[in-house]
Amino acid sequence: MRAPAFLYLYGLRRPSLNEKVVVPGTVVIDGQRLVDVKEGIRRKDPACDSELKHLVAQADYWLTQGPWSVTTKAEAPPNGTLHDYASQAPYWWPSNTTNGCPYIDIDGVVNPEVNKYPDHLNRGLMFNSSYILSLAWYYTGHDQYAKHAGDILRTWFLNPSTKMNPNLEHAQIIPCKNSGRSIGIIDFSQEYTDVIDAAAILNTGAPGWTSDDVKGFKTWNSQFLTWLSQSDFGIEEANATNNHGTWANMQIAALALFTGNHSLALSTTKLATTFINGQILKNGTQPQEVARTRSFHYSNFNLAALLRWALIAEKLGINLYKYKGPQGQTLFAAVDAIIPAAVNGQKDWPFEELEFLRYAATDNIHAAANAGYAPAQKVVRKLQPPPGGDIFRLRPAPEQLDNIDVTS
Numbered sequence: 001m002r003a004p005a006f007l008y009l010y011g012l013r014r015p016s017l018n019e020k021v022v023v024p025g026t027v028v029i030d031g032q033r034l035v036d037v038k039e040g041i042r043r044k045d046p047a048c049d050s051e052l053k054h055l056v057a058q059a060d061y062w063l064t065q066g067p068w069s070v071t072t073k074a075e076a077p078p079n080g081t082l083h084d085y086a087s088q089a090p091y092w093w094p095s096n097t098t099n100g101c102p103y104i105d106i107d108g109v110v111n112p113e114v115n116k117y118p119d120h121l122n123r124g125l126m127f128n129s130s131y132i133l134s135l136a137w138y139y140t141g142h143d144q145y146a147k148h149a150g151d152i153l154r155t156w157f158l159n160p161s162t163k164m165n166p167n168l169e170h171a172q173i174i175p176c177k178n179s180g181r182s183i184g185i186i187d188f189s190q191e192y193t194d195v196i197d198a199a200a201i202l203n204t205g206a207p208g209w210t211s212d213d214v215k216g217f218k219t220w221n222s223q224f225l226t227w228l229s230q231s232d233f234g235i236e237e238a239n240a241t242n243n244h245g246t247w248a249n250m251q252i253a254a255l256a257l258f259t260g261n262h263s264l265a266l267s268t269t270k271l272a273t274t275f276i277n278g279q280i281l282k283n284g285t286q287p288q289e290v291a292r293t294r295s296f297h298y299s300n301f302n303l304a305a306l307l308r309w310a311l312i313a314e315k316l317g318i319n320l321y322k323y324k325g326p327q328g329q330t331l332f333a334a335v336d337a338i339i340p341a342a343v344n345g346q347k348d349w350p351f352e353e354l355e356f357l358r359y360a361a362t363d364n365i366h367a368a369a370n371a372g373y374a375p376a377q378k379v380v381r382k383l384q385p386p387p388g389g390d391i392f393r394l395r396p397a398p399e400q401l402d403n404i405d406v407t408s
């Protein structure tokens with residue numbers, strides 16, 4: 001017999017077992033699912049077991065990597081310090097042998113000069129490693145995973161000598177032109193909420209993750225949230241009507257929930273219906289995303305943000321899956337639009353896609369299936385796992401699984 005779910009929320013002991021069952025306060029993932037999967041692993045449920053093998057293999061790799069810090073770069077960004085996250089717009093090239101200026105856009109051709117700021121690469125390593133290690137600790141109970149995850153988060157966010165300042169004033173810099181751009185917020189928004197869930201998992205009592213770490217990380221995120229919701233760049237990015245706006249608002253909602261700003265979480269999440277109305281047609285096509293040369297990638301990318309937002313919304317008592325726009329637009333229609341190609345490949349994708357990867361859709365279909373959508377449930381067995389194996393059951397929130405960096 002298990003105690004009713006509400007008891008877990010308060011961290012009370014299960015009456016029947018002398019063991020504390022704390023539901024992780026994850027803001028995207030449904031924490032109760034983590035508890036249930038952990039129980040599945042204890043019972044040696046074969047489906048959980050095979051995913052755990054993939055997770056542990058990934059976690060063992062991450063044990064040998066990092067930690068990373070923004071302070072290791074060779075130079076500070078213009079008008080910034082070493083503690084400021086910095087990245088340079090990858091497709092912009094110097095056009096003038098005298099001083100480089102002006103820089104001009106050569107779309108799709110990466111200027112190797114961008115490597116002078118390793119923060120962009122390192123932040124991706126930090127996001128992925130902290131998430132995978134925290135999950136591996138949660139399921140296996142092996143201390144080394146939690147200790148390394150904690151070390152990675154302390155180094156990036158908390159230690160005074162290595163911490164990042166809580167803003168993105170210097171992301172996607174175009175030399176000679178600016179010292180950062182609002183669209184650079186996507187350097188974080190596309191994956192940073194994984195780190196929030198990672199910390200929420202560590203907050204359940206991970207070894208090495210102290211109460212000072214818990215408090216410090218929450219404070220850092222309160223400050224970052226203030227910057228995201230009130231700075232010029234933050235406001236401009238959240239105002240975007242394409243995938244940048246979806247990711248930005250989803251991230252604000254997640255941080256608001258994590259830091260306890262319920263009214264901001266709620267007011268931001270109420271905007272999600274505007275995004276569904278504006279981004280999805282009745283037949284599920286996302287016109288802004290299918291207009292691009294990587295249309296399957298971008299359709300999945302934007303849908304992943306919407307489906308993550310729907311998971312956050314559930315925690316605020318809002319059901320976005322049931323929402324229907326004035327022309328009949330729904331989240332599940334957008335899922336319907338990608339199912340044929342997710343199952344059968346590019347021949348069932350009617351738009352231009354320069355580098356079709358079937359697994360780009362895998363997590364979104366899983367997420368719709370978890371939300372109870374029968375057409376998605378019917379095809380989950382036919383999905384293509386991403387490299388490194390399908391671990392959706394162990395971290396049931398959709399990720400963008402095909403790796404391209406979104407910068408413009």
Ligand SMILES: *[C@@H]1O[C@H](CO)[C@@H](O)[C@H](O)[C@H]1NC(C)=O
Nearest residue numbers: 095096097098099100101102
């Ligand atoms: C190159 O830079 C020099 C020095 O700033 C400037 O005088 C010149 O106009 C620039 N050339 C172009 C094509 O922008």
Ligand SMILES: *[C@@H]1O[C@H](CO)[C@@H](O)[C@H](O)[C@H]1NC(C)=O
Nearest residue numbers: 078079175176177178179180
């Ligand atoms: C740095 O700040 C100064 C003063 O605000 C400004 O004039 C200058 O344009 C800034 N430099 C860059 C690269 O944005």
Ligand SMILES: *[C@@H]1O[C@H](CO)[C@@H](O)[C@H](O)[C@H]1NC(C)=O
Nearest residue numbers: 232235236237238239240241
């Ligand atoms: C928000 O976007 C609209 C156009 O979609 C634009 O007119 C307005 O200036 C933007 N506001 C901000 C603060 O960026």
Ligand SMILES: *[C@@H]1O[C@H](CO)[C@@H](O)[C@H](O)[C@H]1NC(C)=O
Nearest residue numbers: 225226229230260261263264
């Ligand atoms: C919540 O966020 C709003 C908007 O940024 C802010 O005005 C308010 O002070 C925040 N509330 C708390 C309790 O932090």
Ligand SMILES: *[C@@H]1O[C@H](CO)[C@@H](O)[C@H](O)[C@H]1NC(C)=O
Nearest residue numbers: 281282283284285287337350
């Ligand atoms: C959905 O409808 C739009 C507008 O009518 C159309 O352009 C698009 O091709 C349709 N999508 C599919 C997959 O047929």
Ligand SMILES: *[C@@H]1O[C@H](CO)[C@@H](O)[C@H](O)[C@H]1NC(C)=O
Nearest residue numbers: 124125128399400401402403
């Ligand atoms: C992080 O994981 C995502 C998939 O979840 C992958 O696309 C991306 O390449 C990874 N990034 C790094 C730097 O490992």
